[in-house]
Amino acid sequence: MNIAILGNQWGDEGKGHITHHLSKDYDWVIRFGGGANAGHTIYRNGKKYVHNLLPSIDFTHDHIKGFLGSGMVLDLEQLLKEVSTAEQDFPGVGSKLYVDPDAFVVLPEHKETDKANNKHIGSTNRGIGPAYADKVMRKGVRVIDRMNDGDPIIASLSALGVQFKGVLELKEDFESSRLLFEGAQGILLDLNHGIYPYVSCGDATVAGIYAAGFNFVKLDKVYGVAKVYTTKVGEGPFPTELHGDEAESLRKLGNEYGATTGRPRRVGWLDLPALKYACAKGGINSLIITKFDILSGMEEIPVAETYEKTPTSSKDFFNAKPNYVKLKGWKDVKDYNDFDSYDKIWKFVDYIEEQVGVPVDMISKGTSTRDILEA
Numbered sequence: 001m002n003i004a005i006l007g008n009q010w011g012d013e014g015k016g017h018i019t020h021h022l023s024k025d026y027d028w029v030i031r032f033g034g035g036a037n038a039g040h041t042i043y044r045n046g047k048k049y050v051h052n053l054l055p056s057i058d059f060t061h062d063h064i065k066g067f068l069g070s071g072m073v074l075d076l077e078q079l080l081k082e083v084s085t086a087e088q089d090f091p092g093v094g095s096k097l098y099v100d101p102d103a104f105v106v107l108p109e110h111k112e113t114d115k116a117n118n119k120h121i122g123s124t125n126r127g128i129g130p131a132y133a134d135k136v137m138r139k140g141v142r143v144i145d146r147m148n149d150g151d152p153i154i155a156s157l158s159a160l161g162v163q164f165k166g167v168l169e170l171k172e173d174f175e176s177s178r179l180l181f182e183g184a185q186g187i188l189l190d191l192n193h194g195i196y197p198y199v200s201c202g203d204a205t206v207a208g209i210y211a212a213g214f215n216f217v218k219l220d221k222v223y224g225v226a227k228v229y230t231t232k233v234g235e236g237p238f239p240t241e242l243h244g245d246e247a248e249s250l251r252k253l254g255n256e257y258g259a260t261t262g263r264p265r266r267v268g269w270l271d272l273p274a275l276k277y278a279c280a281k282g283g284i285n286s287l288i289i290t291k292f293d294i295l296s297g298m299e300e301i302p303v304a305e306t307y308e309k310t311p312t313s314s315k316d317f318f319n320a321k322p323n324y325v326k327l328k329g330w331k332d333v334k335d336y337n338d339f340d341s342y343d344k345i346w347k348f349v350d351y352i353e354e355q356v357g358v359p360v361d362m363i364s365k366g367t368s369t370r371d372i373l374e375a
């Protein structure tokens with residue numbers, strides 16, 4: 001069984017939490033695109049961790065290996081920091097991590113260029129865009145170049161057990177293993193299919209897996225993760241965005257502050273036309289809806305059912321006019337005996353499935369593993 005877990009909105013959907021939970025049933029967790037602009041929040045034994053580059057592996061299980069694929073742009077110093085931190089709590093994890101030598105490297109000047117040039121996009125300033133730009137300009141620096149130059153950071157990573165091997169060197173292992181591909185950002189931030197130019201520069205759709213060289217892999221399921229409301233960091237169109245007090249209260253309830261930058265996230269209601277667009281563009285065949293706990297206690301929950309014009313191009317999100325419906329809310333998802341609340345949640349889920357035309361296979365209602373339920 002091979003699966004992908006992709007972001008179905010603008011990132012921060014809870015992919016890290018879901019990946020962490022499912023990872024024990026897989027042999028490899030593979031990042032294939034993006035870089036340290038990602039912020040994947042994970043809770044292990046009640047302690048909060050944020051991974052920017054490392055896959056969201058449950059390190060309490062020894063058998064899981066991690067791979068950083070060639071579609072990524074890697075800040076090697078950041079990687080060293082993350083591996084060192086992981087080693088403190090989970091000694092030996094370094095030796096279970098592999099880096100594709102064909103991946104590109106983020107240089108200090110890339111971060112400077114981001115700060116100087118990409119304010120209007122709301123970049124995370126991690127040097128992602130400029131690193132990808134150099135790659136496309138055919139003047140990028142790859143991990144293999146750094147290895148050949150005897151970079152001391154590569155040596156430090158190797159000393160921690162990190163191995164530098166490409167997809168073809170590991171192909172036999174991959175072919176006889178269960179693979180979980182962990183997306184970064186979200187389909188609406190994808191360079192090709194997101195809301196250009198307000199996008200990141202990595203691949204957030206299923207295409208990114210193949211672009212990173214995994215052409216021999218058959219994916220049994222491609223999950224799209226979406227929150228039961230919507231958030232966005234950075235600039236660009238956001239059709240269901242809330243403002244003022246309403247926004248502030250949802251932001252507080254959901255603790256919607258960027259895991260990477262600490263910025264307050266923009267917040268709004270669930271946007272079904274956007275969800276549907278992202279499923280179609282991203283190759284999603286199953287949905288996972290998260291954060292049901294955050295909306296607990298609302299009488300009615302607004303949901304954008306349609307736009308005046310159904311989006312078929314990213315252009316259609318500019319000045320989109322959503323039409324809302326109000327669905328019945330639930331009281332308390334923490335109380336398992338509150339059958340009425342669960343009934344309302346499953347009705348809400350049925351409605352999403354019907355509107356989007358993609359099954360919802362899982363939901364999440366909290367940060368612990370037992371808050372993830374099969375639908």
Ligand code: IMP
Nearest residue numbers: 011037038039122123124199200233234
């Ligand atoms: P960049 O990838 O840092 O250049 O940022 C480009 C846009 O994507 C900005 O609006 C960022 O806020 C957004 N972005 C990049 N990575 C993430 C992420 O992991 N979660 C949410 N937004 C992101």
Ligand code: MG
Nearest residue numbers: 012039040259
């Ligand atoms: Mg995030």
